Amino acid sequence: MTDLAQLVPYGEALSRYEPVIGLETHVELGTATKMFCGCPTTFGLEPNSAVCPVCLGLPGSLPVANRAAIEFTIRIGLALNCSIASWCRFARKNYFYPDMPKDFQISQYDEPLCTDGWLDVEVDGRAFRVGIERVHLEEDTGKSLHMGGATGRIHGADYSLVDYNRAGIPLVEVVTKPVAGTGVLAPEAARAYVTELRDLLRCLGVSDVRMEEGSLRCDVNTSLAPRDAADWGTRTETKNVNSLRSVERAVRFEIARQAAVLDAGQKVVQETRHFHEDSGSTTGGRSKEEAQDYRYFPEPDLVPVAPARDWVEQIRASLPELPAARRARLQADWGLSGAEMTHLSNAGAVDLVSATVEAGASPAEARKWWLGELARRANESGAELSQLAITPAHVARVSVMVRAGTLNDQLARQVLEGVLAGEGDPDAVAEARGLAIVSDEGALAEAVDAAIAANPDVAAKVRDGKTAAAGALVGAVMKATRGRADAARARELILERLS
Amino acid sequence: MAVMSITRAEVAHLARLSRLALTDAELDHFAGQLDQIIGAVARVQEVAAEGIPPMTHAVPVVNVLRDDVVAGCLTPEQALSGAPATEQGRFRVPRILAED
Numbered sequence: 001m002t003d004l005a006q007l008v009p010y011g012e013a014l015s016r017y018e019p020v021i022g023l024e025t026h027v028e029l030g031t032a033t034k035m036f037c038g039c040p041t042t043f044g045l046e047p048n049s050a051v052c053p054v055c056l057g058l059p060g061s062l063p064v065a066n067r068a069a070i071e072f073t074i075r076i077g078l079a080l081n082c083s084i085a086s087w088c089r090f091a092r093k094n095y096f097y098p099d100m101p102k103d104f105q106i107s108q109y110d111e112p113l114c115t116d117g118w119l120d121v122e123v124d125g126r127a128f129r130v131g132i133e134r135v136h137l138e139e140d141t142g143k144s145l146h147m148g149g150a151t152g153r154i155h156g157a158d159y160s161l162v163d164y165n166r167a168g169i170p171l172v173e174v175v176t177k178p179v180a181g182t183g184v185l186a187p188e189a190a191r192a193y194v195t196e197l198r199d200l201l202r203c204l205g206v207s208d209v210r211m212e213e214g215s216l217r218c219d220v221n222t223s224l225a226p227r228d229a230a231d232w233g234t235r236t237e238t239k240n241v242n243s244l245r246s247v248e249r250a251v252r253f254e255i256a257r258q259a260a261v262l263d264a265g266q267k268v269v270q271e272t273r274h275f276h277e278d279s280g281s282t283t284g285g286r287s288k289e290e291a292q293d294y295r296y297f298p299e300p301d302l303v304p305v306a307p308a309r310d311w312v313e314q315i316r317a318s319l320p321e322l323p324a325a326r327r328a329r330l331q332a333d334w335g336l337s338g339a340e341m342t343h344l345s346n347a348g349a350v351d352l353v354s355a356t357v358e359a360g361a362s363p364a365e366a367r368k369w370w371l372g373e374l375a376r377r378a379n380e381s382g383a384e385l386s387q388l389a390i391t392p393a394h395v396a397r398v399s400v401m402v403r404a405g406t407l408n409d410q411l412a413r414q415v416l417e418g419v420l421a422g423e424g425d426p427d428a429v430a431e432a433r434g435l436a437i438v439s440d441e442g443a444l445a446e447a448v449d450a451a452i453a454a455n456p457d458v459a460a461k462v463r464d465g466k467t468a469a470a471g472a473l474v475g476a477v478m479k480a481t482r483g484r485a486d487a488a489r490a491r492e493l494i495l496e497r498l499s
Numbered sequence: 500m501a502v503m504s505i506t507r508a509e510v511a512h513l514a515r516l517s518r519l520a521l522t523d524a525e526l527d528h529f530a531g532q533l534d535q536i537i538g539a540v541a542r543v544q545e546v547a548a549e550g551i552p553p554m555t556h557a558v559p560v561v562n563v564l565r566d567d568v569v570a571g572c573l574t575p576e577q578a579l580s581g582a583p584a585t586e587q588g589r590f591r592v593p594r595i596l597a598e599d
């Protein structure tokens with residue numbers, strides 16, 4: 001257990017030590033059925049209702065690999081610039097743990113389907129190329145509830161309850177090569193990599209990549225070595241880091257912790273560590289229990305996979321425009337700077353802005369609403385932009401209404417608020433709330449006259465040529481019309497009358 | 500008899516990984532048996548000369564794949580019918596890790 005008080009402040013740790021990171025990301029594929037049987041992969045079903053003799057490991061059952069899962073894995077490999085094996089086998093990974101009823105997991109060991117690729121990521125305007133060691137295919141495990149004990153965790157539990165609906169869902173593991181040279185940006189680089197990988201996987205249509213539902217899970221490796229050292233330090237592996245923010249925090253914490261260990265003249269222990277979401281810290285695992293001998297051997301119940309070269313080329317030809325290429329194209333189309341595009345991307349707004357532009361808004365209008373009012377509201381409620389109860393078509397409609405002069409920005413914000421509150425589409429909200437600029441010249445003139453009459457001192461100043469004072473009268477008109485007046489037209493009318 | 504190709508300690512380690520509680524007498528017994536089996540299998544290596552590609556499967560077939568189409572499952576009742584203990588529609592299993 002690390003004493004939190006003994007952590008070395010992050011900046012100080014980085015002044016003396018150089019980090020190397022590595023990431024292992026597990027992705028549940030979005031196939032309709034499991035990896036080796038026809039059970040559905042639907043999330044949230046009644047426990048043990050999507051199981052069969054194969055995924056329960058009943059005697060005599062035989063697995064057959066899912067063609068779509070192999071194709072999805074090749075898609076991922078190609079998009080990550082990997083080589084695709086011309087022949088490879090599944091392997092049996094033996095371990096005794098009730099999350100796999102067979103007492104082994106079918107995985108790939110020394111013959112992964114895809115090897116040796118890369119993914120470019122950008123952090124603070126700096127580009128890093130993250131090497132991809134391998135992309136392999138395996139099956140997910142069941143889910144356990146740990147009962148008894150105080151914490152609901154595995155340690156101290158009296159017994160466990162297992163649901164095998166998830167057991168056998170195709171799982172792809174993407175393993176990076178060690179990433180060196182990120183220096184102080186290591187935590188951000190780790191997060192940027194997972195973000196880019198998530199966007200890539202979503203774009204490929206191979207997974208719904210929902211970290212909160214566990215369809216994307218990360219293990220984060222971190223090591224630290226003195227700046228002048230020739231070799232890298234001993235790495236720790238932090239398991240099950242399940243949000244983008246946690247990826248960043250886990251690396252940051254491990255750097256601070258390992259720096260303290262090294263400062264004290266001790267050695268970093270190579271071990272599995274657990275990340276704690278609440279404190280952002282990691283604690284040591286039990287290497288005695290977990291450094292198991294998995295006794296891998298080629299899976300005798302499955303024949304080798306030998307993807308035909310023309311099939312691989314067909315898959316390559318069918319790849320969609322990938323996120324990095326798409327960002328470059330949109331940046332040029334929309335006339336944005338690199339920093340503006342990165343901001344948009346980091347805000348998770350590229351798709352939303354793109355769809356809003358397609359629905360009729362200008363790029364500037366779409367960016368203004370998504371990065372302004374809507375980002376503020378998402379931030380307030382702790383949601384992602386894409387989770388807001390508003391569509392790109394709604395935002396485009398509001399933009400068009402502003403452009404047409406039926407709404408000003410202030411009214412538009414009220415319309416957006418109404419849409420978010422579930423009051424209907426922008427037209428319905430504007431109608432129901434009476435939100436439209438007063439275009440009736442007579443009504444506006446009345447409001448202007450009333451404002452002048454109610455503020456004789458101000459009116460006198462304007463008459464004396466202090467036209468800046470007209471702002472107060474415009475304000476009074478806006479107040480009287482509850483923001484529905486066209487401020488520019490009101491100002492014209494005021495100046496006409498007081499000239 | 501020649502030097503054992505598998506030691507008693509290795510058999511004990513394998514037994515632990517396999518969650519098998521073996522007595523000392525059983526360890527002696529199985530170590531001897533396993534040694535014979537390994538010896539027999541090792542003779543294959545004498546045949547596996549250069550130029551003979553390693554065989555990985557009894558049948559020379561690749562790409563036995565199925566379409567991604569949902570097939571029938573068991574009901575939860577059927578799935579749990581052989582379980583020694585169940586609770587909340589789940590398999591109830593003994594404590595997984597010992598106390599610290």
Ligand SMILES: [Zn+2]
Nearest residue numbers: 037039052055
């Ligand atoms: Zn099944």
